Amino acid sequence: MSIAALYELQERLYHTAIAGVNMINEDFRLQRSIEQFEQAAGASPVFKKIAEQLKPLREPQTSDKTTALMDALALIDAVLYTQGATEVSGELEPVALKGSGSNYNETRYSELYGLKAALTEKGSGRYELVKDAFEAKSPALSDFRLRSVLIAALGDSYSEMADLVAEILASGDSGIVPLLKQHFDAKGKREMARRVEIIEKLAKEQENEFYLSLLEKSSSVVRLAAVHALKHDEANAELLMGLAETEKGEIREAAYSSLHHLKQLDRGTRAFWLKHAEHSPSEVATYLFDDTGDDLSDTIAGKLRVLLDALASDPKLSEKSAKQYRELNSFLYMSTNKASTELIKLFADIAPQAKSLTKVKVQPTTSYGYYGQEANSDLLxxxxxxxxxxxxxxxxERLVEAGSYLYETCGLPYLHAGFCAALVSKPAAEVYEQFAPFLSDKHTAEIIVTALSFVSYDEEQRAHYLYASSFDGAVNWWQTHTGKRLHEQLDPRWLPLLISDEIRSISKYKLLSRQRNRIVSNFTKDDARERYDVMLMSIMNTNHEETVALLKEHFTQGANECYSEIPVIALHRLGVTEFKEWVVGLFLQPSYPHYYLQYLCKRLKLTSEQTIAVLENLIELAKEKKLKDRYFTVERLEETVERIRTDENAYW
Amino acid sequence: MFTVTEELISAVAPNAAAIANAKKISQKGGFVKLLRSDDGTFFMGECQGSGKSNYTTTVDAINPDQPVFSCSCPSRQFPCKHGLALLTEIAAGKAFESCEVPETIVEKRQKREVREEKKKSNEPPKVNKAALAKKMKKQLEGLDLAEQCLRDMLNAGFGAISGNSLATYNDLAKQLGDYYLPGPQLLIKRIILELEAIKENSEQETQRQVQMVRYCIQLHSVIKKVRQFFGQKLQDGDIEPEESTLYESIGTIWNAAQLKQLGLYKENSEQVQLAFAIYYDDARDEYVDVGYWVELSSGTISRTLNYRPLRALKRVKQDDSTFGVIQAKELYCYPGDLNKRIRWEEFQTRDLNSADIEAIAAYAHSDIAAAAKLVKNQIKNTLSDHYAAVLLRFAQVAKAAESYVLVDEKGQRLLLQDMGGPIADRTTALLEDVPNAAVLQDGIMFGVLYYDLQQKRMAMQPYSIITKQQIIRLLY
Structure with a gap:
């Protein structure tokens, strides 16, 4: 009797248990199996024992067949377990490792499982968990046990998570590239495009053949990623120029971008850029922004001269023709960083038409996005x-000279440029003496004060820097923007002059108000005053004792009046540490939004104790019914205090 | 000498967030005062709190392995972040001023000593024989009830079990708790869960029904064997518990004193964790933290099982992976088979070193057939687990067709695949992701050897690979 017969018997008996022992007498297949088994029971003592166990199942008079069935199955199962084979047939091959460069880290379950769950399940908080691990450079993220999970998460339905995972993988080892190419679907969607982007970041030109293979028969997003990836191999230049000539939309844009990245200096590529600068300026302006070549500068000067000649006779012309408007703006933008003789001559030539050219409205070009732009900018x-x-x-470097030249030659139309050029090239005292007198005239005061709002004091470097746009009040502004160090620190005499009543009232400083800066405060009762104070905050030298003393007095007055958060923030920068009265004072202002309170406390870096002190003050006022805020009731304030006591980082 | 390590802080902390908060307090210089006794057993810190007054936090390390915390903050967490922060300060080697051990602490220490002495005394715990006998009889009554339930199910067949019958069986299962039979109660719950799953989705009906039969076989075995066992004990007047896995099968809850009395304990045992996982047991309504350990002196592979009821999750600390060597002062072993359940109370930790890894490797089976035989001897017993964790030496891990295969030095092969079951994590596929190919040559595999019911053969799910330098976990 073979073991197969025992397996069959087992199966029949399981079936009986499932169908019900009451049906056993009618189960002829089972009866036959048992009969056959009994006949062959002599084969071994174990089979004999099984047969004995099975007997009661056949006998109609057996009252308790369930016990007999269970006993029989227990024995059969036990016998079959001992028969379990271990051998595996087939030819052996080594295990092909997927990729390389992974690590094993002794990461605890609490962290590793948490990451796995965040990457595979749905729910809130998972993005933050993965982000925290990434920012903390957790070694768990490079653990081999998470690799496949991370790759699968490139297709996470929450795109921010998928993008974060892409960032994580791109910061890792290039050994993951083979895994990213495994099961790659060229017709796939964003998930596959992310894979291409990661491969590009890790392998760059080494996978050029892979990128080229994706130019045909792939989905649009994958193709786009592939064109971007072509930027690492110079041999792709011709192909990219061809794509820029023939393709449209994002692919064309990607071709320009990749070609720009290659920074080819050969004649063919140069001719390509000059041709496109002349005929498709809006499409290539971004790429030629940092090009300082005189050939390009002269091309731009030629096109601008034609446009500006037309505008001189009809200043509203650019508003009538969208194409002309676009071209004008593109050429202007492209002219940044250019200083050929032709171009500077053009700028000098148009100065006499300043009055009419102020009527030519253009799109602000010098910006870091929306903020820093000047609303309603005019051409000059x-x-x-x-x-x-x-x-x-x-x-x-010729632009400093150009700025000075234009001011010296043309005067007031180039006062801003001339002042800025002087700040970075001349001694501070000379600059003060030359330009401070302009504060006495309301028109030129506007220009000088606005230009000063482009200057910011870097506390770490202990120096003043000139920026391309107005300081927006952000903390550590200088760490995120490019600045040029002034030739010398700003002359301290500027400040007492600027805070004097005379200068503050000489103009309404509308030009300053036109600077689109990021929301510097959440609450103000006087925009113009606030903008002026932001400018002061920008240029204040916090390492100069006299300046600090002067401005503490100035901003304390503003803080006491509770007209804006800016004086309080400025005082924080000046080293003041006690803010309770002012924070409470601001909060009591009729239009102060309750949800700004936490922001202000964090902006001032109040400790949890200080924050609780503010809230406790508000509780007292609320109890006295002096707090008109409907959101912050006594109960809510007390609950917030408790929450902060339990977790100082609690959101409220 | 009280030495504070990251391991100690992790071991005492209720969760990871508490550790993070503690580190923040320490980094921000939250303590305005730090004091310690001259003998280095008592530490006190005054910490800035969110209230007007500072919090006073103490750590009594008279027993360095089990520091005792106290804090005046209102937090209900224990130990709170201030206590953990004080440990962080100690670990960072910050300067502490000298102080006396407060009188209150001295008193508490004395009371603790008295309690410890009572525990340590050689007097066996008093056993109320009459109560035990009464309990046993109650249990036997309960077994009758369970048997009736089983008979009803098997006679009628699973298909005939209706919603009303399910409700009856649910009630019965609850009742078994009153008969001190959590083991059989659990088996009936498992059967009910399978039935409910089939009613919801009949896709895997056959597989689930087969599983139900297995539970029935197990239940029948428990009833039969325990009835016989307890019946005999009552007849002989030998009421006291003894070392028998039958107690495990009815779900007996042992305390340390009982295990010690039965001689089921060992002193100064060094344990190294080889794998860790957590799973949720539906039938228990509990999370189960399972750790697999090897004892350095004997090579015995055991398990720690930490049960965390769903309704009390916040109050029971979750276990976690451990990477050092645990030095358990007293190790308690539950009755069991190849991988007995163990637990300990007082312990110290030290780093794992290469000599330890060498020692572990020496315990590995070098013959697949021998290891399989050992495991088959266990799994043929109806009341035992149908798998056992083992250490197996291999010459290589390879592939045959699409299957992973472990090959021993004699050329014998063993199929590697995921077992399924409570620990649902898939680990076999990770063999293709290991850091380098050398890991799959000449090493030791730790995993569960089991009988695959579908394929009717033995297989192994790998949990860890031990190289000459380290233990690489495929699980956690």
Whole structure:
């Protein structure tokens, strides 16, 4: 009797148990199996024993067949377990490792499982968990046990998570590239495009053949990622120029971008850029922004001269023609960082038409996005700003000279550019003496004060820097923006002059108000005053005792009046540490939004104890019914206090 | 000498967030005062709190392995972040001023000593024989009830079990708790869960029904064997518990004193964790933290099982992976088979070193057939687990067709695949992700050897690979 018969018997008996022992008498297949088994029971003592166990199942008079069935199955199962084979047939091959460069880390279950769950399940908080691990450079993220999970998470339905995972993988080892190419679907969606992007970051030109293979028969997102990836191999230049000529939309844009990245200097590529600069300026302006070549500068000067000649006779022309408007703006933008003789001559030539050219409205070009732009910029003003921008970026050293030349030659139309050029090239005292007198006239005061709002004091470097746009009040502004160090620190005499009543009231400083800066405060009762105070905060030298004393007095007055958060923030920068009265005072202002309170406390870096002190003050006021805020009731304030006591980082 | 390590802080902390908060307090210089006794057994810190007054936190390390915390903060967490922060300060080697051990602490120490002495005394715990006998009889009654339930199910067949019958069986299962039979109660719950799963989705009906039969076989075996065992004990007047896995099968809850009395303990045992996982047991309504350990002196592989009821999750600390060597002052072993359940109370930790890894490797089976035989001897017993964790030496891990295969030095092969079951994590596929190919040559595999019911053969799910330098976990 073979073991197969025992397996069959087992199966029949399981079936009986499932169907019900009551049906056993009618189960002829089972009866036959048992009969056959009994006949062959002599084969071994174990089979004999099984047969004995099975007997009661056949006998109609057996009252308790369930016990007999269970006993029989227990025995059969036990016998079959001991028969379990271990051998595996087939030819052996080594295990092909997927990729390389992974690690094993002794990561605890609490962390590793948490990451796995965050990457595979749905729910809130998972993004933050993965992000925290990434920011803390947790070794768990490079553990081999998470690799496949991370790759699968590139297709996470929450795109921010998928993008974060892409960032994590791109910061790791290039050994993961083979895994990313495994099961790659060229017709796939964003998930596959992310894979290409990661491969590009890790392998760059080494996978050029892979990128080229994706140019045909792949989905649009994958193809786009592939065109971007072509930027690492110079041999792709011709192909990219061809794509830029023939393709449209994102692919064309990607071709330009990749070609720009290659920074080819050969004649063919140069001719390509000059041709596109002339005929498709809006499409290539971004890529030629940092190009300082005189050939390009002259091309731009030629096109601008034609446009500006037309505008001189009809300043509203650019508003009538969208194409002309676009071209004008593109050429202006492209002219940043350029200083060829032709271009500077053009700027000098148009100065006499300043009055009519102020009517030519242009799109602000010198910006880091929306903020830092000047609302309603006009042509001549914009030229001043782009010269300043070029000075700050410092790609073309001739721009400092150009700014000075234009001011010296043409005067007031280039006051802003001339002042900025002087700040970075002349002694501080000389700059003060030359330009401070302009504060006495309301029109020129606007320009000088606005230009000063482009200057910011770097506390770490202990120096003043010129920026391309107005300081927006952000903490550590200088760490996220490019600045050019002034030739010398700003002359301290500026400040007492600027805070004097005379200068503050000489103009309404509308130009300063036009600077689109990031929301610097959440609450103000006087925009113009606030903008002026932001400018002061920007240039204040916090290492100069006299300046600090002077400005503490100035900002304390503003803080006491509770007109804005800016004086309080400025006082924080000046080293003041006690803010309770002012924070409470601001909060009591009729239009102060309750949800700004936490922001202000964090902005001032109040400790949890200080924050609780503020809230306790508000509790007292609420109990006295002096707090008109409907959201912050006594109960809510007390609950918030408790929450902060339990977790100082609690959100409230 | 009280030495504070990261391991100690992790071991005493209720969760990871508490450790993070403690580190923040320490980094921000939250303590305005740090004091310690001259003998280095008592530490006190005054910490800035969120209230007007500072919090006073103490750590009594008279027993360095089990520091005792106290804090005046209102937090209900224990130990709180201030206590953990004080440990962090000690670990960072910050300067502490000298102080006396407060009188209150001295008194508490004395009371603790008295309690410890009572525990340590050689007097066996008093056994109420009459109560035990009464309990046993109650248990036997309960077994009758369970048997009736089983008979009803098997006679009628699973298909005939209706919603009403399910409700009856649910009630019965609850009742078995009153008969001190959590083991059989659990088996009936498992059967009910399978039935409910089939009613919801009939896709895996056959597999689930087969599983139900297995539970029935197990239940029948428990009833039969325990009835016989307890019946005999009552007849002989030998009421006291003894070392028998039958107690495990009815779900007996042992305390340390009982295990010690039965001689089921060992002193100064060094344990190294080889794998760790957590799973949720539906039938228990509990999370189970399972750790697999090897004893350095004997090579015995055991398990720690930490049960955390769903309704009390916040109050029971979750276990975690451990990477050092645990030095258990007293190790308690539950009755069991190849991988007995163990637990300890007082312990110290030290780092794992290469000599330890060498020692572990020496315990590995070098013959697949011998290891399989050992495991088969266990799994043929109806009341035992149908798998056992073992250490197996291999010459290589390879592939045959699409299957992973472990090959021993004699050329014998063993199929490697995931077992399924409570620990649902898939580890076999990770063999293709290991850091380098050398890991799959000449090493030791730790995993569970089991009988695959579908394929009717033995297989192993790998949990860890031990190289000459380290233990690489495929699980956690």
């Amino acid at each position: 003003r914009e030229i001043n700003l782009l010269i300043t921008h070029g000075i700050v970026l410092n790609y073309n």
